[in-house]
Amino acid sequence: MRGRRIVEHTSRTGPAGAGCPASGLFTAAFTADPWPVYARLRRTAPVHRDPATGLWLVSRYHDVRRVLLDPVRFRPDNTLDAVVRLSVPALRELAAAGFDLPPTLANNGSPGHAGLRRLVGRLLSGGRVAAAVPLVTRLAERHLDRVEAELAAHGRCDLVAALTRDLPFAVMLEVLGLRADVEADDGVDLATLARWNDASLELFWGFPERSRQPRLARLAAGFHRWLGTLADRAEQARPGLLGLLAGHRHPDGTPLDRREIVAVCYFMVIAGQATTGQMLATMLLRALHDRVLWPRLGREPGLAALWAEEMLRREPPLTTWRRITAGPAEIGGVQLPPGAPLLLLLAATGSDPVVFDAPEELRPGRPRGREHLSFGIGRHRCPGAALARMEAEVVLRSVSARLPTLRPVRPPGETPLLGLLSFRAPTEVLVERS
Ligand code: HEM
Structure with a gap:
């Protein structure tokens, strides 16, 4: 009963009224400028129950760090649950594809987690x-050919x-060894994967209207089905x-079953693409708005990496987790019941003045600049952090070096933003040459 399993998961954490941005907190205004809300929460309600979603928002650096470092008391089981209660037609779409995300990596608090983590760690x-690095540099240059052609046209x-x-x-x-599978499949290309990925993000971490959910579920189910065909080809x-x-x-010697293989692939592709692509977009946009910084990124060795780190601290793509x-618990002096769903405001912790002096200022190379929690910490800390950092550095450096006069078309604050529960x-x- 995989459909039932999904219902149980979503109803445990979903807001009472499904399918709309039920929480007053997760509005377009919040997405555009979340920092005043983060500051208010940290100051006045650092462990705050959001009535619309039922989530306990935790916003102070040291509280979030403590939670992440204690996966026994604060379990990761709900990390991949849908935030809204999904409609029956959407659940039917998922059930028809056998959609299921059993505990594997991010949502796995069992002893089996360590082995799977070592496995992805090898890759x-x-x-x-x-x-x-040479591959990413080559890809960046190839994509920049596309950018230049569009600018010219x-x-x-x-x-x-682009x-x-x-x-x-x-x-x-390439890193996961799946390129040949995509190239061999006529029905799948990067655009298809992007559609599947975007739909999955919105369905599970967004607030889609009920009428939109079946379409998103169909796309997520298509992704899952395709990964199933890959799992069928999995050989040692x-x-x-x-x-x-x-x-x-x-740990008991049994092999992974098909659903576990699919679940790992599903999460890895989403984790590796969505977060990194979003990080690159945010970094490029902010850097392009700084007319002094932008041309320096391509010229000054080491600056791109430091800027990337500062952006990860202040404006990470994964805003919450x-x-x-697991049982009665206390955070920041607030008593919580067993089964309380927590929303750790990672993005708020990167601007906590207790750790980061003048957090609103972007100061590449600041003291303790790498101590942000944007990749998590502890047993589930992001194993893709080094890859993401390398991509950020190479892309920032390559774009700035090749297009030092590039500038954003829209004024600051007028760029459209994705604002999901966990992704921003x-x-x-949009850019042009100056
Ligand atoms: C800027 C890009 C990225 C950000 C901000 C990010 C952030 C995170 C965060 C916050 C977590 C949860 C940590 C925790 O629970 O303590 C996580 C987990 C994870 N990330 Fe990333 N990530 C990024 C890129 C990547 C990439 C490129 C990959 C893979 C290629 C990846 C794979 C994973 C995996 C497999 C987990 C689950 C780890 C576990 O539970 O043991 N991530 N990531």
Whole structure:
């Protein structure tokens, strides 16, 4: 009863009225400028129950850090639950595809987590990331050819469509050893994967209207089905993620089943592409608005990496992450019942003045600048952090070096933004030459 499983998950954390931005907190105004709300929460209600979503918002750096470092008391089981209660037609679409996300990585609090984490760690190791620098540089240059061609033809170009959406996908498929599978499948290309990914993000981390949910569910189900066909081809002899998953054993010696293989692939593709693409879009937009900084990023060694780090601290793509209390617990002096769903405001912690002096100022290389929690911390800390950092540095440096006179078309604050429960980023970065 996979459909039932999804209903149970979503009803545990979903708001009472499904399908709309029920919480007064998650509005367009909040997405546009969340920092005053973060500051107010940290100051006056650092552990605050949001009545519309039922989520407990935790906003202070040290509270969030403590929760992340204690996955026994604060379990990760709810990290992939839909935030709204899904409609029956949407659930039917998912059930028809056998859609299920059993505990594997981010949502796995069981002893089996460590082995799977080691498995993905092998693909994302420091050595492999260093070896991927030439690939990312080549891809950046190839995408910049596209950008230049569009600038020449139309006078302007959207960097999201021409660069930041596809580049992390291409990197991801290469690193996970899935590129040949996409190339061999006539029905699937990067645009299809992007549609599937975007629909999955909105369905599980957004507030889609009920009428929109079946369409999103159909797309997420299509993604899941396609990954199922990959799982069927998973053999130990294969290089990359599928081969490692085929050879993997649970602590009790049993192999992964098909749904677990699909769940790992589903999460890895989303985690690797969406977050990184969004990070690149935010960084490029902010840097382009700074006329002094922009040309320096391509010229001054090390500056792009420091700027990327500062942006990850102040304006991370993954703004929140969830946990659930295993039993009665206390955070910041507030008593919580068992099963309390927590929304850790990662983006608020990066601007906590207790840790970051003058947090609103972007100061590349600031003291403690890498201590932000934007990649989490502890047992579930993001294993893709090194890859994401490398992509950020290479892309910022490459775009600035090749197009030092580029500038944003829209004035600051007028760029359209994606604002989901856990994801925030520009959906378009329109640029022209100055
Ligand atoms: C800017 C880009 C990225 C950001 C901001 C980000 C952020 C995060 C965060 C906050 C977590 C949860 C940590 C926790 O629960 O303590 C996480 C988990 C994870 N991320 Fe990332 N991530 C990014 C890129 C990537 C990439 C490129 C990959 C893979 C290629 C990846 C794979 C994962 C995986 C597999 C997990 C689950 C780890 C576990 O539960 O053990 N991420 N990420």
